[in-house]
Amino acid sequence: MELAVEAAALGKRYGRTWALRDCALEVPAGRIAALVGPNGAGKTTLLHLVVGLLEPDAGEVRVFGREPRSALPDIGFVAQDTPLYRDFTAAELVTMGGKLNRRRWDAALARDRLAVLGIPPDKPVGKLSGGQRAQVALALALAKRPRLLLLDEPIASLDPLARREFMQTLMGAVAESGTTVLLSSHLLADLERSCDHLVVLQRSHVRLAGSVDELLAGHCTLTGPRAGSESIAGVAEVVRASHTERQSTLLVRRGAGPIDPLWTEHAVTLEDVVLGYLADAEIRVPASAWEVPA
Numbered sequence: 001m002e003l004a005v006e007a008a009a010l011g012k013r014y015g016r017t018w019a020l021r022d023c024a025l026e027v028p029a030g031r032i033a034a035l036v037g038p039n040g041a042g043k044t045t046l047l048h049l050v051v052g053l054l055e056p057d058a059g060e061v062r063v064f065g066r067e068p069r070s071a072l073p074d075i076g077f078v079a080q081d082t083p084l085y086r087d088f089t090a091a092e093l094v095t096m097g098g099k100l101n102r103r104r105w106d107a108a109l110a111r112d113r114l115a116v117l118g119i120p121p122d123k124p125v126g127k128l129s130g131g132q133r134a135q136v137a138l139a140l141a142l143a144k145r146p147r148l149l150l151l152d153e154p155i156a157s158l159d160p161l162a163r164r165e166f167m168q169t170l171m172g173a174v175a176e177s178g179t180t181v182l183l184s185s186h187l188l189a190d191l192e193r194s195c196d197h198l199v200v201l202q203r204s205h206v207r208l209a210g211s212v213d214e215l216l217a218g219h220c221t222l223t224g225p226r227a228g229s230e231s232i233a234g235v236a237e238v239v240r241a242s243h244t245e246r247q248s249t250l251l252v253r254r255g256a257g258p259i260d261p262l263w264t265e266h267a268v269t270l271e272d273v274v275l276g277y278l279a280d281a282e283i284r285v286p287a288s289a290w291e292v293p294a
């Protein structure tokens with residue numbers, strides 16, 4: 001199995017604070033991988049390490065087996081808030097991209113994509129809507145014909161229809177080219193429809209990673225009579241538990257063999273799994289931390 005992204009013991013710190021620590025990660029080539037986690041978990045830091053904008057302080061990251069900087073011609077990157085030169089038109093940005101990427105630049109692909117989406121080529125991109133700007137940024141990234149496409153919260157500011165259009169364009173484009181995608185987002189429902197690989201970051205660490213199908217098949221919710229801390233047949237780990245006086249609801253990772261029939265099993269969504277793992281992510285700040293020193 002070819003790996004598009006591979007990280008081992010990867011770490012990055014700002015001053016004395018680790019933004020990403022001990023990160024071990026494998027994204028197989030051809031996958032559409034979602035990178036999720038609470039604010040400040042380290043998603044942007046990880047993407048910047050993968051594209052070579054940041055240097056690691058520990059460990060290493062490889063893109064198709066190479067240092068990120070030497071893999072750069074193979075990487076397309078759409079940064080958070082899709083920064084574009086706002087005074088330039090889409091047509092000018094396509095021409096400019098060609099000058100910056102002489103080796104491999106598919107201007108026709110970008111122009112066709114923008115024409116299909118009805119995006120005016122002659123209007124400064126600063127005057128386009130947020131959704132149109134996101135589409136221009138995606139078209140420019142795709143014109144590079146990248147083997148790996150990194151997108152940092154590309155759909156955060158889009159309305160639901162524009163989000164769906166953006167994700168459909170992305171899926172269509174990568175299905176044609178076999179491009180691997182690593183996309184950070186907080187919009188779990190959108191990701192469930194389109195991603196086949198998941199990486200969950202929590203407080204600078206990888207909390208969960210793997211193929212979406214395997215993660216869904218490997219977890220379920222159980223309901224049953226109120227439980228204590230005793231182990232349950234067929235359950236490898238209770239990820240999250242909530243209880244009423246009489247009943248317990250557990251998100252569990254399956255182990256070997258069937259689950260104790262005392263419990264009723266329910267299938268889970270990607271959102272159930274992610275939120276279950278992140279549920280203990282609340283950072284409980286002691287009240288004293290808010291006190292103003294005398």
Ligand SMILES: Nc1ncnc2c1ncn2[C@@H]1O[C@H](COP(=O)(O)OP(=O)(O)OP(=O)(O)O)[C@@H](O)[C@H]1O
Pocket residue numbers: 014018019020037038039040041042043044045046
């Ligand atoms: N340039 C910087 N200087 C100092 N600390 C930083 C810098 N960039 C990020 N950090 C810190 O590193 C941690 C990870 O930040 P990062 O932006 O990678 O998180 P994120 O998961 O992308 O967050 P969000 O979902 O809010 O975009 C945070 O604690 C953040 O405050």
